[in-house]
Amino acid sequence: MRMDKHSPTRTSHDTANGLALAVDVRNATGQPTLLFAHGFGQTRGAWNAVAATMAAHGCRCVSFDSRGHGESDRVPGGEYHMQQFVDDLLSLAHAQPEPPILVGASMGGLLGLVAAGEIRPTPFRALVLVDITPRWETSGVERILAFMQAHPDGFASYAEAAEQIAAYLPQRRERKSEQQLRPLLREGADGRLRWHWDPALLAGGLVSESERYQPRLLSAAAKVEVPVLLLSGERSDVVSHHTVDEFLALVPHARHAEVPGATHMLAGDANDAFTAQIAGFITSLPKASTWPAPEAACAQDKEERGRVCRYTTE
Template structure:
């Protein structure tokens, strides 16, 4: 299946792409280099579709079928925000495949929150950081290659004088260590002198990267060694982003079940109470839910082996503190062991006797209603005696074993 799909880029610019394959398959975004269009990826896109991948093949602004802005917004940050906008409109986190100068754009776009935007990054023939001169030289080299199997360039020539990344090298080197998703750097061993000289050295800047040189890669390894390139690409994808869906069945690996449970995004709470000696205790928990409004009931799920489990089993009053984004350090503190969790934490005694954390997003002060055994956990049901919340704060979220935050669109 193939159709033309449009995305809204930075400042509302229209970005045109080919949407190829089935949307339920793992997604790949293809980004061409400057002086090219999405046509350069045609054979690669077909191979990826045949391998069971969903392909979004995008024309950059000022190229091919995408808008050529009248105000000539071809600066580096405009391209970065275009990519972030496209990623924000995807329904899944794709692998980004970026050729040549688009590698700069993708690296900068993923610098702050790679794991929430993409599931992998593949850099093809990454360029050395030499600004607009490199862009112009590569575009001219591509134009000279028409008739040798490369598509005729179709781009706004104004961008050659406007797109300038001089001085951005430090920015890219600062960005790479924060990109914790799988990264592959592919380079044609006989390619242009404008490429980064050593793909292995480039890959070293990322915490989770592999590097491969393709013999005889020529000017564009993805176009001139398509079969070899596709083989490397699909091998990497199958190892890092496999198509199969992990399954748990009774008696099999409990880790798979835990990972499946982690697909349900939750907030994070800290459950607090006083022990028999009046000492405050607390633990981090994300198994929390409302049970009833009449009567007002909630429950929390506590592991039997938790350090505070016995206190919570007998507590006649307790509090559920729903955390906000500024309380990630507090969440970590109360999830750890062997520390005085309250020593460096602002707290006070609530109206119904339990310790509360007043900086929280929401606080539920409860009296014990019921307790139910449930395997290696127990369910503590509380009657809500008092509830308060701060509407101007945002929640601290948890998804697939990592902290998250709301993304507003």
């Protein structure tokens, strides 16, 4: 049966240390390539609607589950660190046929900032940051973590899980169905349904590292040279006018758009408006032909810095 551009092809990507990341590819021959990086505690499913729409409009759309999330492998021993996630994102970017446009939400956007600011040649053609800035509002992040930590023993049913999500996201009109929840929950040997993420993500050093990463993130942001679109939710408690202004001072060529009525969960709250912003941004970018060919950029970088070429052609 022939798959259309909206339907994902499931594949996997092996990281440098042997973990397999679950990956969906839509419209494999399309251009440009959009690489979607989800937030902490999410899965690649968070991008289903926008990826299907952008694939139908001709883009190649790649989304993935970060290590310890969804269907991707968990780290043996539960030792998670931010640099591992940065390296995974770089590995995926370099595996694409061209430098992708990164669409990164929350954690995914922070990883993209580090990579775009610190790596040369740049691994991305452009950045779309979804409700995240190098410095964030601590209270908003604490609210997210509190929800993630609230049900260590899981749920007796999908209906119970849907009720808790509805309480956490009161702005959503419809409750999630069992079909929508199945990718987000795992059934344990005791019959209880637990979230898809590795509990060690919350217990280990990753969460405690986040605040210490802010100086690195601020420094990286100031070095970003590619086009940037920052999308924020009007009702977000993670970014604020203060953190947005600080970011725009660091990255003066960046654009900013606020999505009316949306919270930190931008894509889920206002997907049509969110997708329209991304589509408009992509249309405004320089044509790909004006960018150095990957192999040329690598050759120049190799000569100037002695780095290993990251983009290769068969």
